Amino acid sequence: QAGDLADEMGLRAYLVGGFVRDLLLGSGHFDIDLVVEGDGIRFAQECGRRLSLKVVAHGHFGTATLHGLEGFKADIASARKEIYEKPAALPCVSKGGIKDDLFRRDFTINAMAIGINRHCYGEIFDFYGGRRDLESKTIRAMHPLSFIDDPTRILRAVRFEKRFSFRLESRTLLWIRQALARRMLFCVQKHRLRDELILIFKERRPVPVLKRLWGLCGYSFISPGLVYREGWNAAHTRMQKAACWFAAHAAHKRSLDTYVMLMCLFFEGLALRRLKETMLAFAFRKGESRRVLSYRKDAAVLERRLAKQDLRPSEAYRLLEPLAYEVVVLVYALSAKKRVKDRIRDYLVVHHGTRLHVRGEDLAFLGFRPGPHFKKILMAILYAKVDGKLEGKNEELALAKK
Numbered sequence: 001q002a003g004d005l006a007d008e009m010g011l012r013a014y015l016v017g018g019f020v021r022d023l024l025l026g027s028g029h030f031d032i033d034l035v036v037e038g039d040g041i042r043f044a045q046e047c048g049r050r051l052s053l054k055v056v057a058h059g060h061f062g063t064a065t066l067h068g069l070e071g072f073k074a075d076i077a078s079a080r081k082e083i084y085e086k087p088a089a090l091p092c093v094s095k096g097g098i099k100d101d102l103f104r105r106d107f108t109i110n111a112m113a114i115g116i117n118r119h120c121y122g123e124i125f126d127f128y129g130g131r132r133d134l135e136s137k138t139i140r141a142m143h144p145l146s147f148i149d150d151p152t153r154i155l156r157a158v159r160f161e162k163r164f165s166f167r168l169e170s171r172t173l174l175w176i177r178q179a180l181a182r183r184m185l186f187c188v189q190k191h192r193l194r195d196e197l198i199l200i201f202k203e204r205r206p207v208p209v210l211k212r213l214w215g216l217c218g219y220s221f222i223s224p225g226l227v228y229r230e231g232w233n234a235a236h237t238r239m240q241k242a243a244c245w246f247a248a249h250a251a252h253k254r255s256l257d258t259y260v261m262l263m264c265l266f267f268e269g270l271a272l273r274r275l276k277e278t279m280l281a282f283a284f285r286k287g288e289s290r291r292v293l294s295y296r297k298d299a300a301v302l303e304r305r306l307a308k309q310d311l312r313p314s315e316a317y318r319l320l321e322p323l324a325y326e327v328v329v330l331v332y333a334l335s336a337k338k339r340v341k342d343r344i345r346d347y348l349v350v351h352h353g354t355r356l357h358v359r360g361e362d363l364a365f366l367g368f369r370p371g372p373h374f375k376k377i378l379m380a381i382l383y384a385k386v387d388g389k390l391e392g393k394n395e396e397l398a399l400a401k402k
């Protein structure tokens with residue numbers, strides 16, 4: 001349909017980028033990337049109107065995103081040329097054809113297009129040897145200045161290398177080393193590095209990527225003091241197993257941000273002050289920073305307290321309840337102590353699902369005025385219930401009266 005519309009509007013439109021790469025690799029890629037020779041935003045608006053999709057236009061960049069049902073997303077851009085006037089800064093953009101648009105990209109495997117107009121429907125446009133490199137499992141940059149223009153591509157190179165088990169072509173590796181020698185990773189805006197780091201944390205197998213990065217340049221461009229740890233691989237496997245277990249058994253059905261759990265591990269070695277500075281400097285999202293900081297501050301104490309012999313279930317509840325699930329499940333995954341694991345399991349599977357019979361209306365009926373003490377009373381009942389001291393509404397009411 002988009003192809004027909006392009007024909008009607010007299011435009012040429014192409015599928016590009018990771019979508020084409022993954023299609024040729026036979027693996028799934030859910031986000032669609034389209035490039036239009038001409039006005040991409042006008043094309044997106046027309047697509048949105050005809051297909052009843054929501055359109056979000058980014059006029060400054062000449063791009064738009066279509067949003068549909070079940071998370072469907074398509075990015076549409078106007079074909080463009082890019083000129084980098086300063087290393088690591090955003091480029092100057094001008095109109096171009098598909099060949100220019102593909103040339104400005106990171107790697108040959110990401111620089112192919114598929115026509116969607118009727119006359120070239122399904123035709124692959126591969127000006128730079130992308131198919132050859134896919135077949136020989138090679139990550140090849142488009143030109144020698146690629147990593148100077150955009151140093152975040154160094155992180156992308158190792159991400160794709162490890163994701164697909166490809167190898168970095170020797171000149172590409174040389175260009176990466178040259179960019180690293182010029183300390184280009186220290187020149188990029190930190191939020192751009194953050195976005196790439198998060199993409200690494202979200203990979204299915206992120207630890208080999210982190211290890212490769214460590215071998216290439218260390219992590220000082222993120223923060224001095226950060227080091228690679230051999231234990232991460234085993235920890236990541238345990239973490240994922242625990243996340244699956246959580247999804248199947250936890251009383252509160254909420255999916256875990258496993259990438260945040262890996263972030264907790266990654267940043268664990270930093271001193272608290274340095275960690276706070278890094279989270280701020282890279283402008284990690286509030287929720288991400290909060291959980292990473294909480295793990296750094298709370299995990300060891302939590303494990304020690306949960307290991308105590310005479311801890312009541314309600315005491316474990318009180319320790320665990322304020323913490324994010326990612327922190328709790330990570331401690332569960334990594335603790336070697338059976339008692340700690342059992343207590344966290346009981347909390348997640350049984351106690352955290354505890355429901356009271358008594359409600360606010362019942363307390364009002366007993367003559368309590370609504371206010372902060374309402375919560376206090378309800379929590380006292382909850383803790384007693386978690387400790388197995390109460391059964392049924394009458395016992396809960398009796399405790400409330402006390």
Ligand code: CTP
Pocket residue numbers: 016017018019033104105106107110111150152153156199
């Ligand atoms: N791109 C680029 N340089 C970058 C980022 C992106 O040239 N620093 C280009 C690549 O052609 C890439 C496309 O923009 O294929 C889309 O970028 P993105 O969605 O980040 O990457 P994908 O290739 O789709 O990778 P993934 O599978 O991780 O989503």
